[in-house]
Amino acid sequence: MAPKSAPAHPPYLSLISEAISGLKERTGSSYPAIKKFIGSKHKLPTGWEKVLAQQLKKQAGAGKLVRVKSSFKLSDALKKPAKKPVKKAAPATKATAVKKAPTKKAAPKKTASKK
Template structure:
């Protein structure tokens, strides 16, 4: 229950705008000056006053109600152009003629395959013969392959293992003077 003699403080956004207007500094007002101005005008403030001012200043700055420049807050200039977003600005759109109906948008992605096999086979037959796999043969017929020399067959019974063969070891001389 509030007493009749005290009035509730207005919202922080109103108090901040009042402080900026009341201080009327050309380069804007710092957060400390805004806080002191509010404390001098409205004595009954909560204990977390400084955190609430910081939060409200950030919200107002993000919403475009105030401008933050060189650590000072000020009201935006009504004659200044709106802040551009990142990227290239959109092209101006020409008005569409009356009665124009936009075509249906194209579906995204690859069209789905046919569910039944018969329609897929009929579609393939309509296109012509299916293509053979691999590289197509050269035009004019392929020349006969040259006779390649075949490597000599390994000795019968000796099976070659995988990989590189081991290095040949030199014969060790028998121990002299045993």
């Protein structure tokens, strides 16, 4: 028995997530739509349709995909987080440094002039 060689295609989870995000369907992507997308983009061995169906069920059971009626959506864990713009810290200068409030000097008392 010969040892198995690594497949020439990416893992099925990455294929499925690529298909779902590429189809951009609001209510999720169906099995036939995912199958058509993957079949058009990648060269896979014979019998891959059956493996795809098994992987869809397995990943939905593991919580990586969300099953909506007969469609599949990516779970929050697989969705790519939106990158927030990173603010660079400005170097402290005189303009950005915290200034102390000026202290008030006591006004000199005026003496009432006698007439």
